[in-house]
Amino acid sequence: MATLIDRASGLGPGASPEYRELIERWERKAEAAPVRRDKGSGAADRTISDVPLKPLYGPADVAQLDLTRDLGAPGEFPYTRGIHPTMYRSRLWTMRQFAGFGNAKQTNERYHFLLSQGQMGLSVAFDMPTLMGYDSDSPKALGEVGKCGVAIDSIRDMETLFDGIDLGAITTSMTINGPAAIALAQYIVTAENKGIPRAALGGTIQADILKEYIAQKEWIFPPRPHVRIIIDMMEFCTREMPKWNTISVSGYHIREAGSTAAQELAFTLADGFAYVEGAIARGLDVDAFAPRLSFFFNSHSDFFEEIAKFRAARRIYARRMRDVYGAKDPRSWQLRFHTQTAGCSATAQQPENNIVRVAYEAMAAVLGGTQSLHTNSMDEVLALPTEKSVEIALRTQQVLAYETNVTNVVDPLGGSYYVEALTAEIERQALDYFDRIAEFGGMIEAVEAGYPQREIADASYRYQRSIESGDRVIVGVNAFEKPDEVQSPDLLKIGVEIERGQARAVQDVRAGRDGSAVEASLAALKRACAGDANVMPALIECVRNVATEGEIVDAMVEVYGRYVEQTQF
Known part of the structure; x- marks a missing residue:
């Protein structure tokens, strides 16, 4: 059975007597040390992604590491x-x-x-x-x-x-x-x-x-x-x-x-x-x-x-x-x-x-x-x-x-x-x-x-x-809270006038362009999507003719359809 030394420190059988003595002394101190019982101590033996951890790592933990193959x-x-x-x-x-x-x-x-x-x-x-x-x-x-x-x-x-x-x-x-x-x-x-x-x-x-x-x-x-x-x-x-x-x-x-x-x-x-x-x-x-x-x-x-x-x-x-x-x-x-x-x-x-x-x-x-x-x-x-x-x-x-x-x-x-x-x-x-x-x-x-x-x-x-459960501490959320905290930082707010102005702007764009050129470029895009041609040149032509993103997407949806997610749970 592996000892605490082998499990905790990665000390392998090839360790020198001096190093083994050193780690054995650490082992005695570690076993005598009190165990943490405070909030968050439940996560001490694993990473945030649940990878198991040891309290100490040593040479045996990297025994398979090849310096040329793995590190370079x-x-x-x-x-x-x-x-x-x-x-x-x-x-x-x-x-x-x-x-x-x-x-x-x-x-x-x-x-x-x-x-x-x-x-x-x-x-x-x-x-x-x-x-x-x-x-x-x-x-x-x-x-x-x-x-x-x-x-x-x-x-x-x-x-x-x-x-x-x-x-x-x-x-x-x-x-x-x-x-x-x-x-x-x-x-x-x-x-x-x-x-x-x-x-x-x-x-x-x-x-x-x-x-x-x-x-x-x-x-x-x-x-x-x-x-x-x-x-x-x-x-x-x-x-x-x-x-x-x-x-x-x-x-x-x-x-x-x-x-x-x-x-x-x-x-x-x-x-x-x-x-x-x-x-x-x-x-x-x-x-x-x-x-x-x-x-x-x-x-x-x-x-x-x-x-x-x-x-x-x-x-x-x-x-x-x-x-x-x-x-x-x-x-x-x-x-x-x-x-x-x-x-x-x-x-x-x-x-x-x-x-x-x-x-x-x-x-x-x-x-x-x-x-x-x-x-x-x-x-x-x-x-x-x-x-x-x-x-x-x-x-x-x-x-x-x-x-x-x-x-x-x-x-x-x-x-x-x-x-x-x-x-x-x-x-x-x-x-x-x-x-x-x-x-x-x-x-x-x-x-x-x-x-x-x-x-x-x-x-x-x-x-x-x-x-x-409190196994993991998030400071200010499940530990060291300030229950009476009032949130009053200055925040950036985007008002409704931005949305209205942007909607008017895109409508002005549609009104001021060559509509026939837009329709021709969107038709060419649909042909590219339906065939084997690379779609990028057709997209560039649509953009150059000032087609909007929504119009371009709608043209492509006519060929490809829209994705609907399948429920998994």
Whole structure:
């Protein structure tokens, strides 16, 4: 039977007498120490994702670790320690704050403010009607215009959004999935109207529709035609936009829906591999498109688990891209990702505590080797962030980058018994999920069967129960509460006049354009959707003729239909 020493410290039979004596002395002290009985002590033996933990890790816990096979060096396969040789010693991560609210003019003003404060790239948040493919004057948009992001109805809004910003000199990320191809077409036409060729544009569009069916639920078409559109985008960008990241495969929303760290990792990578397989089936060379794939992860509150997750993600991705999909270019093996601190960890109670949470989550992302980072604002759980709270969030990154010295050493936690053991365990769990997904026939089939949705729901339930039972402490919520607290922070409010003004604006756009050109371009789009032609050129022509997003979506729905989710529970 394993002794407490073997179980707790990872001390194996090859340990020296001196080290064994040292650990035996620790064992006696540990066994004599009192057991915690306070609130939250019930979670001391497992991570936030229920990975079992020992009180101490040692050499035996990494006995299977092969330094060349599993760790390598930074910038070398399998990239566990980072995708660049010197990481942040050469270049800091991109500080890319997510922003969008109201109309395009208001959001443009926020972008200019953020850039003046040292932000390095733009990240667009769209409102719900835009994300779902409805124009602002649609009855289905009522009450939602500009509330959770910026309203973009046509090329005219996109032009206003980036007024005074050199799109050839800055990178832009757009978080939009269902109508992603339309948003990309709008961005291309906006740049070309400024004299900037599409080949010069740098940035990312999320476009990850599979995670919408799994977690965020912002879809338009059924899965298979939607994936076809994504492959069209990948093909188009590979040929015409060499600096553009054609898709950002997103685990962020999977985690926000309640998944564990291993589920976030497994389902995100499985989604990404489904797109890789689709592009290869289209006839694209994996090394022609893989270097422009990017990923988007959540950084939750379990500090070491998040670091381990990021390290495991790089290792799994590198091996799979090389050994399964036959990529030969080392750039195709490198997992590049953006990170956002966990919105689901923020609390409405004592919102200033969110500043502290975000700082730790941001540090975990940096120690995990992220390429860009968004830090949430303290008031986002209550409303769209104010300018002041956005500034604090950005300053959090700047303090991390310039004052903590965590950028001085590459992968400083590499070799930690605990971190390496946890990295291997999360990798093992993710690979187990790959096996189960394969039993369904692939990720699209698994999504259609509701498998990842059910797994996430079960994990979310377990986590919520741990909070309600007091096993896990959430400061200000189930411990250290302030029952008489009065919430009175300054909040950003989007008034009804924004919605009314945006509705009038899109109606004015329709009245002032060439209607026959719009109808002709929409007809051409429907023919492209019904056939095998790449839809991107037809979408660009629709945008150029000032067709609205809602009109474009309606034309495509005539061919593909709208998706209706099947009940899983």
